[in-house]
Amino acid sequence: MPLFDYAPAPESRAIVDIRASYGLFINGEFVEPGGDAGRFKTINPASEEVLAEIAEAGPSDVDRAVAAARHAYETVWGRMPGAARAKYLFRIARIIQERARELAVLESIDNGKPIRESRDVDIPLVAAHFFYYAGWADKLGHAGFGEKPRPIGVAGQVIPWNFPLLMLAWKIAPALACGNTVVLKPAETTPLSALAFAEICRQAELPPGVVNIITGAGGTGKALVEHPGVDKVAFTGSTEVGRAIAKSVAGSAKRVTLELGGKAANIVFDDAPIDQAVEGIVNGIFFNQGHVCCAGSRLLVQESIADHLLDSLKRRMARLRVGDPLDKNTDIGAINSAAQLARIRELSQVGAEEGAEAWSPPCELPSRGFWFAPTIFTGVSQAHRIAREEIFGPVLSVLTFRTPAEAVEKANNTPYGLSAGVWTEKGSRILAIADKLRAGVVWANTFNKFDPASPFGGYKESGYGREGGRHGLEAYLAH
Amino acid sequence: MTTTVTRARPASGPGGELSEVTRSDAALRTFLHGLPGVDAVGVEARAAMLGTRSIKTTAKAFAIDLAIRMVDLTTLEGADTHGKVRALCAKAQRPDAASVTGDTPCPPVAAVCVYPSMVATAVEELRGSGIHVASVATAFPSGQAPLPVKIADTEAAVADGADEIDMVINRGAFLAGRYLEVFEEIVAVKQACGSAHLKVILETGELGTYDNVRRASWIGMLAGGDFIKTSTGKVQPAATPPVTLVMLEAVRDLADATGHLIGVKPAGGIRTSKDAIKYLVMVNETCGERWLDPDLFRFGASTLLNDLLMQRQKLATGRYAGPDYVTLD
Numbered sequence: 001m002p003l004f005d006y007a008p009a010p011e012s013r014a015i016v017d018i019r020a021s022y023g024l025f026i027n028g029e030f031v032e033p034g035g036d037a038g039r040f041k042t043i044n045p046a047s048e049e050v051l052a053e054i055a056e057a058g059p060s061d062v063d064r065a066v067a068a069a070r071h072a073y074e075t076v077w078g079r080m081p082g083a084a085r086a087k088y089l090f091r092i093a094r095i096i097q098e099r100a101r102e103l104a105v106l107e108s109i110d111n112g113k114p115i116r117e118s119r120d121v122d123i124p125l126v127a128a129h130f131f132y133y134a135g136w137a138d139k140l141g142h143a144g145f146g147e148k149p150r151p152i153g154v155a156g157q158v159i160p161w162n163f164p165l166l167m168l169a170w171k172i173a174p175a176l177a178c179g180n181t182v183v184l185k186p187a188e189t190t191p192l193s194a195l196a197f198a199e200i201c202r203q204a205e206l207p208p209g210v211v212n213i214i215t216g217a218g219g220t221g222k223a224l225v226e227h228p229g230v231d232k233v234a235f236t237g238s239t240e241v242g243r244a245i246a247k248s249v250a251g252s253a254k255r256v257t258l259e260l261g262g263k264a265a266n267i268v269f270d271d272a273p274i275d276q277a278v279e280g281i282v283n284g285i286f287f288n289q290g291h292v293c294c295a296g297s298r299l300l301v302q303e304s305i306a307d308h309l310l311d312s313l314k315r316r317m318a319r320l321r322v323g324d325p326l327d328k329n330t331d332i333g334a335i336n337s338a339a340q341l342a343r344i345r346e347l348s349q350v351g352a353e354e355g356a357e358a359w360s361p362p363c364e365l366p367s368r369g370f371w372f373a374p375t376i377f378t379g380v381s382q383a384h385r386i387a388r389e390e391i392f393g394p395v396l397s398v399l400t401f402r403t404p405a406e407a408v409e410k411a412n413n414t415p416y417g418l419s420a421g422v423w424t425e426k427g428s429r430i431l432a433i434a435d436k437l438r439a440g441v442v443w444a445n446t447f448n449k450f451d452p453a454s455p456f457g458g459y460k461e462s463g464y465g466r467e468g469g470r471h472g473l474e475a476y477l478a479h
Numbered sequence: 480m481t482t483t484v485t486r487a488r489p490a491s492g493p494g495g496e497l498s499e500v501t502r503s504d505a506a507l508r509t510f511l512h513g514l515p516g517v518d519a520v521g522v523e524a525r526a527a528m529l530g531t532r533s534i535k536t537t538a539k540a541f542a543i544d545l546a547i548r549m550v551d552l553t554t555l556e557g558a559d560t561h562g563k564v565r566a567l568c569a570k571a572q573r574p575d576a577a578s579v580t581g582d583t584p585c586p587p588v589a590a591v592c593v594y595p596s597m598v599a600t601a602v603e604e605l606r607g608s609g610i611h612v613a614s615v616a617t618a619f620p621s622g623q624a625p626l627p628v629k630i631a632d633t634e635a636a637v638a639d640g641a642d643e644i645d646m647v648i649n650r651g652a653f654l655a656g657r658y659l660e661v662f663e664e665i666v667a668v669k670q671a672c673g674s675a676h677l678k679v680i681l682e683t684g685e686l687g688t689y690d691n692v693r694r695a696s697w698i699g700m701l702a703g704g705d706f707i708k709t710s711t712g713k714v715q716p717a718a719t720p721p722v723t724l725v726m727l728e729a730v731r732d733l734a735d736a737t738g739h740l741i742g743v744k745p746a747g748g749i750r751t752s753k754d755a756i757k758y759l760v761m762v763n764e765t766c767g768e769r770w771l772d773p774d775l776f777r778f779g780a781s782t783l784l785n786d787l788l789m790q791r792q793k794l795a796t797g798r799y800a801g802p803d804y805v806t807l808d
Contacts, residue, residue, distance in 0.1 A: 004538065004542065004763045004768060006532065006533075006534060007534075007536045007537045007539070008535075009533035116531060120531065271516070273515055274515040275515070275521075275525075275728050276517070276520075276522060279521055279524070329532050425518075445520070446520065446521065
């Protein structure tokens with residue numbers, strides 16, 4: 001037993017009230033799904049406990065939701081002055097802050113992420129996003145998209161399970177600020193915080209139909225994005241699904257933004273601040289169990305410091321606390337689903353078979369639930385699948401380089417281009433390298449830092465369009 | 480500078496093994512400026528993250544008793560008298576009068592830290608207690624005195640029985656880039672210490688950058704310091720979590736490179752149990768549990784002890800006692 005053994009410090013679940021079953025949130029009401037719908041269960045990935053039964057929206061429900069959004073757009077929201085819309089968004093932001101602890105616990109229970117992250121990162125960013133875009137609502141004429149930019153109409157939005165409420169905020173806050181109404185589908189494994197958000201919309205007395213939340217799996221999402229009443233499609237998720245969406249809307253008048261996968265290079269030069277770089281590597285790949293599209297999943301380290309850096313990284317990894325997501329001292333929580341765990345295991349297996357060497361710190365994993373120990377692969381080459389495919393788990397591929405040119409070449413040698421990191425104490429090198437990296441976000445001496453004022457989005461197969469900041473307004477304005 | 484001290488070398492310790500880097504001003508400068516930089520945003524974020532650890536129940540009880548055993552109970556006032564020091568020594572031996580016996584008696588502190596003129600009194604009071612007597616020296620807190628005066632200051636404290644000396648580095652020389660001068664002064668003071676342990680105060684509040692804290696840490700370690708210490712307590716800011724983190728990383732790196740274990744002492748501004756526990760978490764997760772020992776980690780503090788005692792009573796009884804239930808000194 002360690003000398004200084006941190007006693008369990010669980011956050012109380014008592015603050016959340018999870019109902020046995022949930023309907024769909026359409027036109028300001030929770031309604032039962034129509035006849036063509038089924039039901040599915042959402043579980044706690046840390047224990048496999050069933051949390052609630054969720055309605056699966058069928059085509060008729062999608063029709064109803066889109067019709068409600070259209071009606072709200074045409075009669076209320078689309079013509080409301082920006083200052084009035086802002087009032088609702090500020091109200092939502094404040095309610096999120098007031099209910100922050102409840103939302104954090106709910107997110108950790110449904111998603112498996114550590115409470116430290118949902119409490120300190122996800123929920124504060126959710127509130128910040130609503131505050132930020134509330135501020136834009138009456139200033140759209142000054143955003144650089146014409147004097148009187150107009151909303152687009154009804155937005156169909158499909159979001160992933162890795163940051164359920166944060167991705168909802170990224171989608172809904174700018175859409176509403178610009179005067180659009182939305183139909184949003186959360187991921188089937190993490191619907192609870194979106195349904196809690198539906199309650200928040202009621203609490204804020206948001207006009208009915210402005211926000212509609214329909215739950216379901218891929219079929220529901222497909223029905224939504226293909227619905228003829230949708231003017232704008234926004235999707236965050238896998239490149240595979242993103243490609244299918246792009247095909248399905250091709251030839252229609254729908255506007256699309258896609259935020260897809262990534263295989264980010266985190267480049268550490270020999271003059272880097274080593275201790276902070278190690279923290280950045282850990283934060284880059286083990287934050288949120290690596291379920292991050294912009295995760296720093298490829299570590300590119302200069303050969304001259306590779307051994308030293310890896311020793312430091314391993315020592316640091318041995319300190320990571322894997323376990324109960326609700327324990328305030330947990331660093332790495334549960335993998336979100338059995339399917340995702342299978343995918344991580346499969347690619348890790350491939351990595352070992354292809355000759356890379358795996359290392360994990362000794363750590364005891366809980367017997368129930370979905371868990372994967374933090375892992376690094378050394379001896380990885382660009383030819384390995386684990387250097388090319390998105391694993392979306394706590395698995396880091398370590399490659400080395402000799403010169404800055406080689407680092408850039410390897411970093412860009414990927415079909416993706418969402419994010420990258422540069423670690424060096426030399427300012428001129430940061431600027432020179434960042435300029436050459438084909439990635440939407442380049443972090444310098446940090447990683448996985450988000451701010452509502454900063455645009456986010458990808459190059460190449462990581463998608464198109466930008467979310468966040470002034471740039472994020474463009475996707476929701478006709479101009 | 481008119482010093483008669485010959486250019487001394489550390490007799491043993493890391494300075495012996497890494498003697499190459501201190502053979503000349505140029506070599507030492509090259510070494511210090513070759514250390515990895517410290518990214519200020521990153522180190523502050525890491526220290527803040529470690530501050531969010533939630534230490535409860537059994538872990539808290541362990542941490543509080545450990546923190547008490549690590550306290551250098553300090554009085555460094557112009558108004559200090561022998562009577563005041565005697566009272567402090569009594570408190571050091573029996574911090575919690577109500578919990579001297581029983582199943583979980585309150586441990587004594589690590590040391591009493593006083594000015595040189597008070598050392599003899601403290602030594603007499605603490606004889607046989609196992610509690611160390613630490614004395615500040617070397618023209619504390621500014622260090623602005625000729626080297627022979629600093630040496631004499633040290634020798635006087637040692638002669639009176641201090642077994643730990645808390646010296647200040649020459650910040651003027653450090654900031655002017657005369658690293659070897661800083662180094663040689665520490666070596667000279669270490670010689671004057673004889674068998675007494677040497678704590679090297681960096682006065683990080685005057686160093687300005689984390690890079691400087693890391694460099695000064697290495698100078699202190701290479702020169703034979705047994706501890707590196709953040710502050711005199713007379714300059715703001717005194718100890719902060721990120722500064723202490725940088726120093727912990729330095730002792731960890733030295734241990735990795737040479738096997739030598741050096742202690743760390745944050746001093747000044749640590750007043751609550753909550754803060755002390757954050758430091759212990761930082762020690763635990765940076766250097767490992769080997770450093771969770773009064774021989775390798777200390778708190779320089781005066782008011783911290785009473786807060787630790789009140790939290791200790793709370794854990795034992797389930798109730799918060801008021802400040803009237805712990806002794807003033």
